[in-house]
Amino acid sequence: MTPGQVDTAVRNSPEEILLGFARALRSAGVGVTQDRSTSFLAATALVGLGDVDAVYVAGQATLCCSPDDLDRYDQIFFAWFGGREGLPRRTSREHPAHVSSSLPLTDDVLEAGADESSEQMTATASDTELLRHRDVASLGPREKALLDAMIRALAPRPPYRRATRRSSWRRGEVDLRLTLRSSLRNMGEPARITHRRRGVRPRRVVLLVDVSASMSPYADALLRLCHLMARAGAPNAVEAFTVGTRLTRITDALRTADPERALVRAGQEVPDWSGGTRLGETLGVFLDRWGARGMARGAVVVVFSDGWERGDAADLGQQMQRLSRLAHRVVWVNPHRGKEGYQPVQTGIVAVLPHCDDFVAGHSLQSFEKVLEVVGNA
Numbered sequence: 001m002t003p004g005q006v007d008t009a010v011r012n013s014p015e016e017i018l019l020g021f022a023r024a025l026r027s028a029g030v031g032v033t034q035d036r037s038t039s040f041l042a043a044t045a046l047v048g049l050g051d052v053d054a055v056y057v058a059g060q061a062t063l064c065c066s067p068d069d070l071d072r073y074d075q076i077f078f079a080w081f082g083g084r085e086g087l088p089r090r091t092s093r094e095h096p097a098h099v100s101s102s103l104p105l106t107d108d109v110l111e112a113g114a115d116e117s118s119e120q121m122t123a124t125a126s127d128t129e130l131l132r133h134r135d136v137a138s139l140g141p142r143e144k145a146l147l148d149a150m151i152r153a154l155a156p157r158p159p160y161r162r163a164t165r166r167s168s169w170r171r172g173e174v175d176l177r178l179t180l181r182s183s184l185r186n187m188g189e190p191a192r193i194t195h196r197r198r199g200v201r202p203r204r205v206v207l208l209v210d211v212s213a214s215m216s217p218y219a220d221a222l223l224r225l226c227h228l229m230a231r232a233g234a235p236n237a238v239e240a241f242t243v244g245t246r247l248t249r250i251t252d253a254l255r256t257a258d259p260e261r262a263l264v265r266a267g268q269e270v271p272d273w274s275g276g277t278r279l280g281e282t283l284g285v286f287l288d289r290w291g292a293r294g295m296a297r298g299a300v301v302v303v304f305s306d307g308w309e310r311g312d313a314a315d316l317g318q319q320m321q322r323l324s325r326l327a328h329r330v331v332w333v334n335p336h337r338g339k340e341g342y343q344p345v346q347t348g349i350v351a352v353l354p355h356c357d358d359f360v361a362g363h364s365l366q367s368f369e370k371v372l373e374v375v376g377n378a
Contacts, residue, residue, distance in 0.1 A: 014049055015041060021080045022063060027152035028072050029258060031065045052081065079146035132365040135339070137217035144220075150365055151224050152259065156232040157376030159203040159300050161328075172197030202234040203328065205375060206296055208286070210305035211270055212244040212277040218335045218363065219273075220263065222304045223254075225368050227262045229375070230254040239295060243282040243305070244272040247289075279309050279348060280316035287322050296326040300378040302371070304333045304362060309348030317351035324355040329378040333362035333371055 022040055026032040039062040047054035056077060064073050131143060131150070139147060168175065175196040182191035207226045211219050230238040230251065242248045253265035267273065287296070301323060309316050324330050332352060336342045338361030344353060353359060358374050361367040 018044060021059070021076070024080060024149040024153060025063055025073065025076050028076050028149050030063065030069045030072055030076075032063050036063050036065075055081075075145055076149055079142055079149060134365075135363050136221045137335070137363070147221065147365060148224060148259070151221065151228060151368065154225075154228060154369065154372060156229045156372045158233045158237060159205065159376055159378045160200040161203040161298065163199040163201045166196040166198050169195055169197040171195055202237040203378070204295070204299040205229065205233060205238045206291075206299050206301045206327075207238065207240040208283075208301065208303045208305075209240065209242050210244060210277065210279070210303075211242045211273050211275075212308070213274045214277065214306055214308050215304075215335070216274045218304075221368075222333075222362065223263055223266060224259055225371070226304075227254045227256075227259050229372070231257070239290075241286060241290075242266075242270050242272075243279060243286070244270075245275045245278050245282070246272045247282045247285045248272075249290075276310055277305075277308055277348075278311040279305060279307070280311050280313070280319050283316065283319035283323065287319060287326070291323065291326055296323060298328045299326075300329050300331065300375055301327040302331045302333060302375060303352075306334055306336055307332075307344075307346055307349035307352060309346075309351070313347040313351040316348055317355070320352045320355040324357075329357045330355060331358040331360065331371070331374055331378070332356040333360055335361070335363040337361035338363050338367050 018041060019037060022032050022037040040059055043058035043062050044055055047058050049055065059077065060070070060073055064070055131139075131147060134143070136144075136147065166173075166175075168178070172195045175194040178194040178196075179191065182194065183189065185191070207229065209215075209219065209222055209226060215222075226240050230240055231254075238251070238254075240249070240251050240254050242250055248270050250266040250269055253269055254262050256262035256265055290296070320330070334344075334349070337344075337359065344350065344359070360370055360374055362371055
Protein backbone atom coordinates (compact mmCIF):
# COMPACT_ATOMS: atom_id res chain seq x y z
CA MET A 1 0.00 0.00 0.00
CA THR A 2 1.41 3.37 -0.99
CA PRO A 3 1.23 6.47 1.23
CA GLY A 4 -1.21 8.09 -1.18
CA GLN A 5 -3.60 5.19 -0.87
CA VAL A 6 -3.50 5.35 2.89
CA ASP A 7 -4.18 9.07 2.90
CA THR A 8 -7.29 8.64 0.79
CA ALA A 9 -8.57 5.77 2.83
CA VAL A 10 -8.49 7.54 6.18
CA ARG A 11 -10.13 10.93 5.48
CA ASN A 12 -12.33 10.89 8.51
CA SER A 13 -14.60 13.68 9.66
CA PRO A 14 -13.42 16.00 12.47
CA GLU A 15 -16.00 14.38 14.77
CA GLU A 16 -14.51 10.92 14.16
CA ILE A 17 -11.00 12.20 14.84
CA LEU A 18 -12.10 13.96 18.05
CA LEU A 19 -13.92 10.84 19.24
CA GLY A 20 -10.85 8.79 18.34
CA PHE A 21 -8.82 11.07 20.59
CA ALA A 22 -11.34 10.53 23.40
CA ARG A 23 -11.10 6.74 22.93
CA ALA A 24 -7.29 6.89 22.97
CA LEU A 25 -7.48 8.88 26.19
CA ARG A 26 -9.82 6.29 27.72
CA SER A 27 -7.47 3.51 26.63
CA ALA A 28 -4.65 5.33 28.40
CA GLY A 29 -6.50 5.02 31.69
CA VAL A 30 -8.41 8.30 31.87
CA GLY A 31 -12.04 7.82 32.93
CA VAL A 32 -13.65 9.22 29.78
CA THR A 33 -17.36 8.43 29.74
CA GLN A 34 -19.86 8.81 26.91
CA ASP A 35 -21.22 11.99 28.50
CA ARG A 36 -17.75 13.49 28.70
CA SER A 37 -17.11 12.65 25.03
CA THR A 38 -20.38 14.35 24.09
CA SER A 39 -19.45 17.40 26.17
CA PHE A 40 -16.06 17.48 24.46
CA LEU A 41 -17.68 17.57 21.00
CA ALA A 42 -20.10 20.29 22.12
CA ALA A 43 -17.33 22.38 23.67
CA THR A 44 -15.14 21.99 20.58
CA ALA A 45 -18.00 23.08 18.32
CA LEU A 46 -18.51 26.12 20.56
CA VAL A 47 -14.90 27.33 20.66
CA GLY A 48 -14.14 26.48 17.04
CA LEU A 49 -11.99 23.81 15.47
CA GLY A 50 -9.57 26.34 14.02
CA ASP A 51 -8.00 27.14 17.40
CA VAL A 52 -5.92 24.22 18.64
CA ASP A 53 -5.35 26.00 21.95
CA ALA A 54 -9.09 26.16 22.48
CA VAL A 55 -9.48 22.48 21.57
CA TYR A 56 -6.79 21.67 24.13
CA VAL A 57 -8.57 23.59 26.89
CA ALA A 58 -11.98 22.24 25.89
CA GLY A 59 -10.69 18.68 26.07
CA GLN A 60 -8.92 19.27 29.34
CA ALA A 61 -12.07 20.73 30.90
CA THR A 62 -14.47 18.05 29.67
CA LEU A 63 -12.45 14.82 29.47
CA CYS A 64 -10.21 14.90 32.55
CA CYS A 65 -11.69 13.63 35.81
CA SER A 66 -8.95 14.49 38.31
CA PRO A 67 -5.53 16.17 38.53
CA ASP A 68 -3.97 12.74 38.06
CA ASP A 69 -5.33 12.67 34.50
CA LEU A 70 -3.60 15.88 33.37
CA ASP A 71 -0.18 14.41 32.62
CA ARG A 72 -1.68 11.60 30.55
CA TYR A 73 -3.93 14.11 28.81
CA ASP A 74 -0.91 16.17 27.78
CA GLN A 75 0.94 13.11 26.55
CA ILE A 76 -1.94 11.78 24.46
CA PHE A 77 -3.00 15.21 23.16
CA PHE A 78 0.44 16.12 21.83
CA ALA A 79 0.91 12.64 20.41
CA TRP A 80 -2.52 12.62 18.74
CA PHE A 81 -2.62 16.16 17.35
CA GLY A 82 1.10 16.58 16.74
CA GLY A 83 3.80 18.70 18.34
CA ARG A 84 3.12 22.04 16.69
CA GLU A 85 4.81 25.05 18.19
CA GLY A 86 2.65 27.22 20.42
CA LEU A 87 0.51 24.47 21.85
CA PRO A 88 -0.29 25.22 25.46
CA ARG A 89 1.08 23.22 28.35
CA ARG A 90 -0.81 22.15 31.44
CA THR A 91 1.16 24.44 33.72
CA SER A 92 0.37 27.58 31.75
CA ARG A 93 -2.01 29.95 33.53
CA GLU A 94 -2.63 32.17 30.49
CA HIS A 95 -4.91 29.79 28.61
CA PRO A 96 -8.29 31.40 29.38
CA ALA A 97 -7.29 34.88 28.19
CA HIS A 98 -5.50 33.46 25.15
CA VAL A 99 -8.41 31.25 24.24
CA SER A 100 -11.04 33.96 24.53
CA SER A 101 -9.06 36.27 22.26
CA SER A 102 -8.67 33.50 19.65
CA LEU A 103 -12.33 32.66 19.29
CA PRO A 104 -13.68 33.13 15.77
CA LEU A 105 -15.68 36.36 15.55
CA THR A 106 -17.78 35.67 12.44
CA ASP A 107 -19.32 32.70 10.75
CA ASP A 108 -16.88 33.07 7.84
CA VAL A 109 -13.91 32.93 10.16
CA LEU A 110 -15.43 29.97 11.97
CA GLU A 111 -15.93 28.06 8.72
CA ALA A 112 -12.42 28.90 7.49
CA GLY A 113 -10.91 27.82 10.79
CA ALA A 114 -12.94 24.62 10.82
CA ASP A 115 -11.82 23.73 7.30
CA GLU A 116 -8.17 24.36 8.13
CA SER A 117 -8.40 22.35 11.34
CA SER A 118 -10.20 19.57 9.49
CA GLU A 119 -7.35 19.35 7.00
CA GLN A 120 -4.79 19.33 9.80
CA MET A 121 -6.65 16.61 11.68
CA THR A 122 -7.10 14.56 8.51
CA ALA A 123 -3.37 14.79 7.93
CA THR A 124 -2.81 13.70 11.52
CA ALA A 125 -5.13 10.75 11.00
CA SER A 126 -3.13 9.84 7.90
CA ASP A 127 0.05 9.93 9.97
CA THR A 128 -1.65 7.70 12.53
CA GLU A 129 -2.56 5.19 9.82
CA LEU A 130 1.00 5.24 8.48
CA LEU A 131 2.26 4.63 12.01
CA ARG A 132 0.42 1.28 12.02
CA HIS A 133 2.86 0.03 9.40
CA ARG A 134 6.07 1.54 10.81
CA ASP A 135 8.76 -0.59 12.38
CA VAL A 136 8.64 -0.12 16.15
CA ALA A 137 12.43 0.10 16.32
CA SER A 138 12.47 3.19 14.05
CA LEU A 139 10.03 5.34 16.05
CA GLY A 140 10.92 8.49 17.95
CA PRO A 141 9.73 9.29 21.50
CA ARG A 142 6.58 11.12 20.38
CA GLU A 143 5.64 8.38 17.91
CA LYS A 144 6.22 5.75 20.57
CA ALA A 145 3.86 7.59 22.91
CA LEU A 146 1.15 7.52 20.24
CA LEU A 147 1.91 3.87 19.50
CA ASP A 148 1.50 3.04 23.19
CA ALA A 149 -1.96 4.60 23.12
CA MET A 150 -2.81 2.69 19.94
CA ILE A 151 -1.68 -0.59 21.50
CA ARG A 152 -3.93 0.05 24.48
CA ALA A 153 -6.83 0.55 22.06
CA LEU A 154 -6.44 -2.98 20.63
CA ALA A 155 -9.05 -5.56 21.60
CA PRO A 156 -7.53 -9.03 22.18
CA ARG A 157 -9.86 -11.99 21.77
CA PRO A 158 -8.90 -14.94 24.00
CA PRO A 159 -8.94 -18.45 22.51
CA TYR A 160 -11.49 -20.98 23.74
CA ARG A 161 -11.66 -24.75 23.96
CA ARG A 162 -14.60 -27.11 24.21
CA ALA A 163 -15.45 -28.07 27.77
CA THR A 164 -15.39 -31.72 28.82
CA ARG A 165 -18.69 -31.66 30.68
CA ARG A 166 -22.05 -31.04 29.06
CA SER A 167 -24.62 -28.63 30.46
CA SER A 168 -28.31 -28.05 29.83
CA TRP A 169 -29.13 -25.93 26.85
CA ARG A 170 -32.19 -25.09 24.81
CA ARG A 171 -30.79 -26.93 21.79
CA GLY A 172 -28.34 -29.75 21.11
CA GLU A 173 -28.40 -33.46 21.85
CA VAL A 174 -31.24 -34.91 23.95
CA ASP A 175 -30.36 -35.39 27.62
CA LEU A 176 -31.87 -38.86 28.11
CA ARG A 177 -31.19 -39.03 31.85
CA LEU A 178 -32.94 -35.79 32.74
CA THR A 179 -35.73 -36.43 30.25
CA LEU A 180 -36.47 -39.90 31.70
CA ARG A 181 -36.33 -38.58 35.28
CA SER A 182 -38.80 -35.89 34.39
CA SER A 183 -41.05 -38.51 32.81
CA LEU A 184 -40.87 -40.71 35.96
CA ARG A 185 -41.88 -37.75 38.12
CA ASN A 186 -45.00 -37.54 35.94
CA MET A 187 -45.83 -41.24 36.48
CA GLY A 188 -44.53 -42.23 33.07
CA GLU A 189 -46.39 -39.59 31.14
CA PRO A 190 -44.43 -37.88 28.35
CA ALA A 191 -42.47 -34.95 29.74
CA ARG A 192 -40.61 -32.03 28.32
CA ILE A 193 -37.52 -33.09 26.37
CA THR A 194 -34.32 -31.69 27.86
CA HIS A 195 -31.29 -30.88 25.71
CA ARG A 196 -27.65 -30.46 26.57
CA ARG A 197 -24.43 -29.40 24.88
CA ARG A 198 -20.76 -28.94 25.49
CA GLY A 199 -19.85 -25.42 26.56
CA VAL A 200 -16.59 -23.57 26.00
CA ARG A 201 -13.83 -22.63 28.39
CA PRO A 202 -10.97 -20.12 27.99
CA ARG A 203 -7.83 -21.79 26.70
CA ARG A 204 -4.63 -20.99 28.56
CA VAL A 205 -2.15 -18.69 26.80
CA VAL A 206 1.56 -18.76 27.70
CA LEU A 207 3.70 -15.83 26.58
CA LEU A 208 7.50 -16.17 26.34
CA VAL A 209 9.23 -12.84 25.59
CA ASP A 210 12.88 -12.74 24.52
CA VAL A 211 14.54 -9.80 26.33
CA SER A 212 18.05 -10.30 24.96
CA ALA A 213 20.08 -7.41 23.49
CA SER A 214 19.00 -8.12 19.91
CA MET A 215 15.33 -7.82 20.96
CA SER A 216 15.73 -4.65 23.06
CA PRO A 217 14.27 -2.29 20.35
CA TYR A 218 11.05 -4.32 20.44
CA ALA A 219 10.89 -5.45 24.07
CA ASP A 220 8.93 -2.45 25.38
CA ALA A 221 6.20 -2.67 22.72
CA LEU A 222 5.98 -6.47 23.01
CA LEU A 223 5.63 -6.31 26.78
CA ARG A 224 2.86 -3.73 26.39
CA LEU A 225 1.14 -6.15 24.03
CA CYS A 226 1.59 -8.95 26.59
CA HIS A 227 0.17 -6.69 29.31
CA LEU A 228 -2.88 -6.09 27.13
CA MET A 229 -3.35 -9.82 26.58
CA ALA A 230 -2.88 -10.61 30.27
CA ARG A 231 -5.48 -8.04 31.29
CA ALA A 232 -7.99 -9.01 28.59
CA GLY A 233 -8.02 -12.74 29.24
CA ALA A 234 -9.95 -14.63 31.87
CA PRO A 235 -8.39 -14.71 35.38
CA ASN A 236 -5.37 -17.05 35.51
CA ALA A 237 -5.76 -17.82 31.78
CA VAL A 238 -2.60 -15.98 30.70
CA GLU A 239 0.93 -16.65 31.97
CA ALA A 240 3.96 -14.59 30.96
CA PHE A 241 7.72 -15.21 31.18
CA THR A 242 10.85 -13.55 29.89
CA VAL A 243 13.61 -15.62 28.35
CA GLY A 244 17.20 -14.71 27.54
CA THR A 245 19.90 -16.15 29.73
CA ARG A 246 17.35 -16.81 32.51
CA LEU A 247 13.70 -17.66 32.84
CA THR A 248 11.66 -15.08 34.80
CA ARG A 249 7.94 -15.27 35.53
CA ILE A 250 6.33 -11.83 35.16
CA THR A 251 2.66 -12.82 35.29
CA ASP A 252 1.94 -10.97 38.53
CA ALA A 253 3.68 -7.82 37.25
CA LEU A 254 1.62 -7.78 34.05
CA ARG A 255 -1.61 -8.10 36.00
CA THR A 256 -1.07 -4.56 37.31
CA ALA A 257 -3.79 -2.39 35.81
CA ASP A 258 -1.60 0.56 34.85
CA PRO A 259 0.65 -0.43 31.91
CA GLU A 260 3.47 1.91 32.96
CA ARG A 261 3.60 0.49 36.47
CA ALA A 262 3.31 -3.02 35.07
CA LEU A 263 6.36 -2.54 32.85
CA VAL A 264 8.32 -0.98 35.71
CA ARG A 265 7.50 -3.98 37.93
CA ALA A 266 8.44 -6.39 35.16
CA GLY A 267 11.72 -4.57 34.56
CA GLN A 268 12.61 -4.80 38.25
CA GLU A 269 12.05 -8.56 38.24
CA VAL A 270 14.04 -9.38 35.08
CA PRO A 271 17.76 -9.77 35.91
CA ASP A 272 18.99 -10.48 32.36
CA TRP A 273 17.54 -7.51 30.50
CA SER A 274 19.46 -6.83 27.22
CA GLY A 275 21.75 -9.76 27.94
CA GLY A 276 22.64 -12.79 25.88
CA THR A 277 20.44 -15.46 24.31
CA ARG A 278 20.27 -19.06 25.44
CA LEU A 279 16.78 -19.95 24.30
CA GLY A 280 17.31 -23.71 24.36
CA GLU A 281 18.46 -23.68 27.98
CA THR A 282 15.72 -21.33 29.20
CA LEU A 283 13.02 -23.23 27.29
CA GLY A 284 14.26 -26.40 28.97
CA VAL A 285 13.93 -24.74 32.38
CA PHE A 286 10.41 -23.60 31.53
CA LEU A 287 9.36 -27.09 30.44
CA ASP A 288 10.90 -28.77 33.49
CA ARG A 289 9.51 -26.34 36.08
CA TRP A 290 6.23 -25.21 34.55
CA GLY A 291 5.35 -26.61 31.15
CA ALA A 292 5.45 -30.36 31.71
CA ARG A 293 3.56 -29.94 35.00
CA GLY A 294 0.51 -28.66 33.22
CA MET A 295 0.97 -25.02 32.26
CA ALA A 296 1.79 -25.75 28.62
CA ARG A 297 -0.54 -28.74 28.20
CA GLY A 298 -3.25 -27.79 25.75
CA ALA A 299 -2.19 -24.14 25.84
CA VAL A 300 -1.43 -21.65 23.11
CA VAL A 301 2.26 -20.84 23.56
CA VAL A 302 3.45 -17.60 21.95
CA VAL A 303 7.22 -17.05 21.68
CA PHE A 304 8.36 -13.49 20.89
CA SER A 305 11.94 -13.85 19.67
CA ASP A 306 14.19 -13.24 16.67
CA GLY A 307 15.69 -16.70 17.18
CA TRP A 308 19.29 -15.53 17.30
CA GLU A 309 20.54 -18.34 19.49
CA ARG A 310 24.04 -18.20 20.99
CA GLY A 311 23.68 -21.58 22.63
CA ASP A 312 23.29 -25.01 21.10
CA ALA A 313 20.77 -24.81 18.24
CA ALA A 314 20.24 -28.58 18.37
CA ASP A 315 19.21 -28.30 22.03
CA LEU A 316 16.81 -25.48 21.09
CA GLY A 317 15.24 -27.73 18.46
CA GLN A 318 14.80 -30.55 21.00
CA GLN A 319 13.17 -28.26 23.56
CA MET A 320 10.82 -26.87 20.89
CA GLN A 321 9.88 -30.42 19.96
CA ARG A 322 9.01 -31.10 23.62
CA LEU A 323 6.98 -27.89 23.71
CA SER A 324 5.06 -28.72 20.53
CA ARG A 325 4.05 -32.10 21.99
CA LEU A 326 2.54 -30.43 25.04
CA ALA A 327 0.97 -27.30 23.58
CA HIS A 328 -2.21 -27.03 21.59
CA ARG A 329 -0.50 -24.56 19.26
CA VAL A 330 2.93 -22.89 19.15
CA VAL A 331 3.09 -19.39 17.65
CA TRP A 332 6.52 -17.89 16.94
CA VAL A 333 6.53 -14.08 16.59
CA ASN A 334 9.68 -12.73 14.93
CA PRO A 335 10.14 -8.93 14.54
CA HIS A 336 12.24 -9.50 11.41
CA ARG A 337 9.63 -11.72 9.77
CA GLY A 338 7.79 -8.77 8.20
CA LYS A 339 10.86 -6.96 6.84
CA GLU A 340 11.65 -6.99 3.16
CA GLY A 341 14.37 -9.43 2.22
CA TYR A 342 14.28 -11.38 5.46
CA GLN A 343 15.12 -15.06 5.13
CA PRO A 344 14.81 -17.50 8.08
CA VAL A 345 18.29 -18.93 7.66
CA GLN A 346 19.68 -18.38 11.16
CA THR A 347 20.50 -21.61 12.96
CA GLY A 348 18.05 -20.91 15.78
CA ILE A 349 15.11 -20.23 13.47
CA VAL A 350 15.98 -23.21 11.29
CA ALA A 351 15.89 -25.41 14.40
CA VAL A 352 12.52 -24.16 15.71
CA LEU A 353 10.44 -23.72 12.56
CA PRO A 354 9.60 -27.44 12.10
CA HIS A 355 7.94 -27.36 15.53
CA CYS A 356 5.93 -24.12 15.11
CA ASP A 357 2.32 -23.98 13.97
CA ASP A 358 2.47 -20.29 13.05
CA PHE A 359 5.41 -18.08 12.13
CA VAL A 360 4.27 -14.43 12.07
CA ALA A 361 5.78 -10.95 12.10
CA GLY A 362 5.91 -8.74 15.18
CA HIS A 363 7.51 -5.42 14.24
CA SER A 364 4.55 -3.00 13.85
CA LEU A 365 1.06 -2.29 15.15
CA GLN A 366 -0.44 -4.02 12.11
CA SER A 367 1.60 -7.14 12.83
CA PHE A 368 0.51 -6.99 16.50
CA GLU A 369 -3.10 -7.07 15.32
CA LYS A 370 -2.27 -10.15 13.25
CA VAL A 371 -0.71 -11.82 16.31
CA LEU A 372 -3.87 -11.19 18.34
CA GLU A 373 -5.96 -12.61 15.51
CA VAL A 374 -3.84 -15.77 15.30
CA VAL A 375 -4.01 -16.29 19.07
CA GLY A 376 -7.75 -15.63 19.17
CA ASN A 377 -8.37 -18.20 16.42
CA ALA A 378 -6.07 -20.84 17.92
